[in-house]
Amino acid sequence: EPEVTQTPSHQVTQMGQEVILRCVPISNHLYFYWYRQILGQKVEFLVSFYNNEISEKSEIFDDQFSVERPDGSNFTLKIRSTKLEDSAMYFCASSVGDRDQPQHFGDGTRLSIL
Amino acid sequence: RKEVEQDPGPFNVPEGATVAFNCTYSNSASQSFFWYRQDCRKEPKLLMSVYSSGNEDGRFTAQLNRASQYISLLIRDSKLSDSATYLCVVPMNTGFQKLVFGTGTRLLVSP
Numbered sequence: 001e002p003e004v005t006q007t008p009s010h011q012v013t014q015m016g017q018e019v020i021l022r023c024v025p026i027s028n029h030l031y032f033y034w035y036r037q038i039l040g041q042k043v044e045f046l047v048s049f050y051n052n053e054i055s056e057k058s059e060i061f062d063d064q065f066s067v068e069r070p071d072g073s074n075f076t077l078k079i080r081s082t083k084l085e086d087s088a089m090y091f092c093a094s095s096v097g098d099r100d101q102p103q104h105f106g107d108g109t110r111l112s113i114l
Numbered sequence: 115r116k117e118v119e120q121d122p123g124p125f126n127v128p129e130g131a132t133v134a135f136n137c138t139y140s141n142s143a144s145q146s147f148f149w150y151r152q153d154c155r156k157e158p159k160l161l162m163s164v165y166s167s168g169n170e171d172g173r174f175t176a177q178l179n180r181a182s183q184y185i186s187l188l189i190r191d192s193k194l195s196d197s198a199t200y201l202c203v204v205p206m207n208t209g210f211q212k213l214v215f216g217t218g219t220r221l222l223v224s225p
Contacts, residue, residue, distance in 0.1 A: 031211060033211070033213075035213075041217075042201075042215045042216065042217045042218065043152075043158060043201070043213075043215040044215070045212045045213060045214065048211040048212065050211075055211060056211050056212050058212070089155070091157055091158070098211045099145070099146070099205070100145060100146040100165060100205075102148055102160050102163050103160075103213060104160065105157040105158050105159070106157060107156065107157045108156075108157050
């Protein structure tokens with residue numbers, strides 16, 4: 001069964017440093033997403049991406065965050081200057097369509113900011 | 115009302131028991147609903163999609179009550195492997211791309 005893959009599985013970074021999280025969505029999917037889950041809290045939407053542009057973003061997704069699809073397969077989330085509160089599990093997801101289509105999640109990148 | 119609300123549990127049940135979880139949502143315009151399962155420190159995995167009044171898949175049954183803005187998940191004949199957190203998930207906003215997750219209901223099935 002096709003799946004969403006994410007790398008790295010764990011990233012440890014000093015506060016203030018830039019970090020890039022990588023995702024390979026399911027190949028025939030057209031919509032891509034990032035979510036995060038702070039330890040002990042619920043999963044929160046960050047951003048959705050379609051046709052090479054952001055289609056929706058949350059209040060969490062401020063100027064420090066950016067997303068990119070640099071080639072036909074990868075989908076990346078960049079955090080420019082990390083803060084302690086960025087420590088969380090980051091999940092990438094993809095779906096065939098938008099409305100009414102389930103999103104399939106990768107196994108996540110655990111980001112630890114020191 | 116919160117966007118998506120669930121009883122956090124935990125629900126402690128013996129193997130073989132039937133257990134039901136409830137979820138309420140605030141956006142009356144939402145058309146589709148999902149139940150995901152999340153194991154400790156793992157990714158959410160799709161369990162069921164609910165588009166009309168309900169859906170059944172083996173031991174799992176989901177029901178939707180649009181008038182009350184309420185979704186339920188019923189698990190029959192619980193297995194030890196059903197122990198997990200069950201997330202009620204509702205698409206929100208104009209494009210319905212933003213999934214809003216409930217806090218999840220924790221289920222512990224014991225021998």
